[in-house]
Amino acid sequence: MQMKSLVPLKSLKMTLSALALSASCGAAVAADSLTITSWGGAYQTSQDEAYYKPYTAKTGIKIVQEEYNGEAARIRAMVESGNTTWDAVDVDAATAQQGCDEGFLTPIDYSKFGGEAAFVKGSTFECGIPTIIYSTIYAYDADKIKDGPTTIAGLFDTKKWPGKRSLQKTPFGNLEFALMADGVPADKVYETLKTKEGVDRAFKKLDTIKKDIVWWEAGAQPPQLLASGEVVMATAWNGRIFNANKVDKKNFKIVWDGQLLDYDLWAIPKGVKDLDAVYKFIEFASSPEAQAAQTKYISYGPALLAATPLVSPDILKDLPTAPANAKTALANDPVFWGDNKEELLKRFNTWIAQ
Amino acid sequence: MAVAALPGEAGPDVDRTSLKTKLRRAERVNRARSFSLVAPLLLFVLAVFALPIGLMLVRAVENTEVRETMPRTIAALDGWDGRATPGEDVFAAFVEDLVQTQKDRTTALVGKRINYEVPGARSRFLKAGRLVDAGGGGPWREKFIAADPEWGSVEFWAIMKRAGATFTPYYLLTSLDLRQDAQGAVSRNFADQSIFVDIFIRTIWISLLVTLATLVLGYPVAHLLAILPPRHANVLMILVLLPFTTSILVRTTAWIVLLQSNGVLNDILLALNLTTERVQLIFNRFGTVLAMTHIQLPFTILPIYSVMKSIPPSHLRAARSLGAGPLTAFVSVYMPQTLPGVGAGCLLTFILSLGYYITPALVGGPQDQMVSYFVALYTNREMNWGQASALGAILLLITLALYALFNRLVGIDKVKLG
Numbered sequence: 178m179q180m181k182s183l184v185p186l187k188s189l190k191m192t193l194s195a196l197a198l199s200a201s202c203g204a205a206v207a208a209d210s211l212t213i214t215s216w217g218g219a220y221q222t223s224q225d226e227a228y229y230k231p232y233t234a235k236t237g238i239k240i241v242q243e244e245y246n247g248e249a250a251r252i253r254a255m256v257e258s259g260n261t262t263w264d265a266v267d268v269d270a271a272t273a274q275q276g277c278d279e280g281f282l283t284p285i286d287y288s289k290f291g292g293e294a295a296f297v298k299g300s301t302f303e304c305g306i307p308t309i310i311y312s313t314i315y316a317y318d319a320d321k322i323k324d325g326p327t328t329i330a331g332l333f334d335t336k337k338w339p340g341k342r343s344l345q346k347t348p349f350g351n352l353e354f355a356l357m358a359d360g361v362p363a364d365k366v367y368e369t370l371k372t373k374e375g376v377d378r379a380f381k382k383l384d385t386i387k388k389d390i391v392w393w394e395a396g397a398q399p400p401q402l403l404a405s406g407e408v409v410m411a412t413a414w415n416g417r418i419f420n421a422n423k424v425d426k427k428n429f430k431i432v433w434d435g436q437l438l439d440y441d442l443w444a445i446p447k448g449v450k451d452l453d454a455v456y457k458f459i460e461f462a463s464s465p466e467a468q469a470a471q472t473k474y475i476s477y478g479p480a481l482l483a484a485t486p487l488v489s490p491d492i493l494k495d496l497p498t499a500p501a502n503a504k505t506a507l508a509n510d511p512v513f514w515g516d517n518k519e520e521l522l523k524r525f526n527t528w529i530a531q
Numbered sequence: 532m533a534v535a536a537l538p539g540e541a542g543p544d545v546d547r548t549s550l551k552t553k554l555r556r557a558e559r560v561n562r563a564r565s566f567s568l569v570a571p572l573l574l575f576v577l578a579v580f581a582l583p584i585g586l587m588l589v590r591a592v593e594n595t596e597v598r599e600t601m602p603r604t605i606a607a608l609d610g611w612d613g614r615a616t617p618g619e620d621v622f623a624a625f626v627e628d629l630v631q632t633q634k635d636r637t638t639a640l641v642g643k644r645i646n647y648e649v650p651g652a653r654s655r656f657l658k659a660g661r662l663v664d665a666g667g668g669g670p671w672r673e674k675f676i677a678a679d680p681e682w683g684s685v686e687f688w689a690i691m692k693r694a695g696a697t698f699t700p701y702y703l704l705t706s707l708d709l710r711q712d713a714q715g716a717v718s719r720n721f722a723d724q725s726i727f728v729d730i731f732i733r734t735i736w737i738s739l740l741v742t743l744a745t746l747v748l749g750y751p752v753a754h755l756l757a758i759l760p761p762r763h764a765n766v767l768m769i770l771v772l773l774p775f776t777t778s779i780l781v782r783t784t785a786w787i788v789l790l791q792s793n794g795v796l797n798d799i800l801l802a803l804n805l806t807t808e809r810v811q812l813i814f815n816r817f818g819t820v821l822a823m824t825h826i827q828l829p830f831t832i833l834p835i836y837s838v839m840k841s842i843p844p845s846h847l848r849a850a851r852s853l854g855a856g857p858l859t860a861f862v863s864v865y866m867p868q869t870l871p872g873v874g875a876g877c878l879l880t881f882i883l884s885l886g887y888y889i890t891p892a893l894v895g896g897p898q899d900q901m902v903s904y905f906v907a908l909y910t911n912r913e914m915n916w917g918q919a920s921a922l923g924a925i926l927l928l929i930t931l932a933l934y935a936l937f938n939r940l941v942g943i944d945k946v947k948l949g
Contacts, residue, residue, distance in 0.1 A: 406793050
């Protein structure tokens, strides 16, 4: 950020950098280790297995793992304080966009990755290299519900499937689901949401299940809520459900209809100590073999086109990008959310608190 | 300071002056010594407490985004009367600024600031940036309006002009559910955007409930602590203090295990046939107040206890011997003497409760989130630090105002922590 502040930022920066330091003790100093931050849980484990461990084995460079919950402010504070301790961060599309706009992420040199055309169309960002395609879906416990829902409308059908539902505590995703459940086709969702009537319609639909909603905030919560029987269905990131089935031997069923596709990207905060070393790691993590390997541990689609042919068919069927799953998929629109987040978030919080 | 001796006054005066000076010097050394003892703490408090809070508070009114990046536009808007769409001069200045912001990559930053007040402005700015990048010449006014009729909006330019000021009331007004229209008139915000006043009221209400609950539960415990023989009192004291040794997060999470629908408490209720179906005990107001009360209990008990400890038992005996019944003696002789401790304990708990964040976030529902939750939301996720700091500033003001009110009603000098 180039701007001067009224406040003598230096002193604030000192406080912030002290905070950043204490938040990441043991962080990388020399280039013989890299500090990489991701979303924790099953997802980070899959990255550890597919990227971090093989990379350390190959190069001897240690990977120090950090966790966060998508708080872009932590990256910004770090960069503003001039003490960047995270070398690479796994960010969502909105943060990749925002970080570029506000200047706390490094613009990516795509020539190192075979150009933007090497990745799924529309997934490349100026300040982020796409790594996976994930999806927000909803799931239910097939051991408890025999005749389960198959369309997005089922999430809102409390007559046929009574009981609590868990949704993420954000307007993002829920408004889209509400409209699709109300009969808006996937390709008309953002067009509808741009009008006041469209937003009203989405909230009206959400009203119908409001008293049955248990809100979640961390990605690990929905499988737990489903497992404990606290809720009968929950929206979730598809990999978390896959993982609960695989590791905890659950019988959760994913409803792919109306799934909301989004990307995770590698981003490099401004001011990293050794940019080349970071690029080398991301190049490794963006190789077809590494990306295909990750699908063994979590069911997210590789963003690198060359990786898909290497994924075995019995894994492919669980990915959000599998043709059978993606028929009615909706891709997240970061431009829409960039413009309307402020207003919709306030309206959502007003609505939620009533 | 030396006292100048008047001419003609010799001898004794000089001596007196030097004595005074000596005395003052000795006092100064003493004062310096005692000051040097408290200096580390003072500096610590100033450096890590007062200064950062002060700096963050400035952000509640700070308004640098537009002023720093669009100086030419703001200067050109100075002469604009605000009645019709600005002329070519403003647009030309705007384009000059945009060329610079495109180079500095700050276009989106200005867009984000204006987007707070004009939804959709962010992408309009980005599009304008691309329009300027594409090159070509003026006249820009027609070009912009052709690209997006909103560039011709008088309201938009009025807001743009206002956003160029050094300070903005925007964040503080929003925190109070007020909005300023393009003409600058302040009115209530739209119903679906009004959220914060309710949250402030809720924060105070939950804090009051918790304070009352800790008082009702803690007062008898404090009394018991004060009258038990030391051997038993010590055991009881350990029980009161034990929760302090556990992290607040662990204690809060423990409540989730106990209270959830398939949790221990619900199992017991069902087994005892007290209910027929599982009761919602968590993710609502009940769970929030319960968990907060648990955490705050020691803070209320300890000041009350230490005051009770200092009340001589002879007072109660005297009251009894003068004919008062046990209840009368307790209510009219004992209880008034415990009031300073009650005041201190309640004030402590109330003020601490105002700032609760993690407990309501974990065991509360959406209707139970307090101001701190939204401060964290705007700081961490939305990166709207102006809004976060405005909410914090208002919470701080409310706390100070309630403290002043308390002082007026009870008198802070009557409060005793021990």
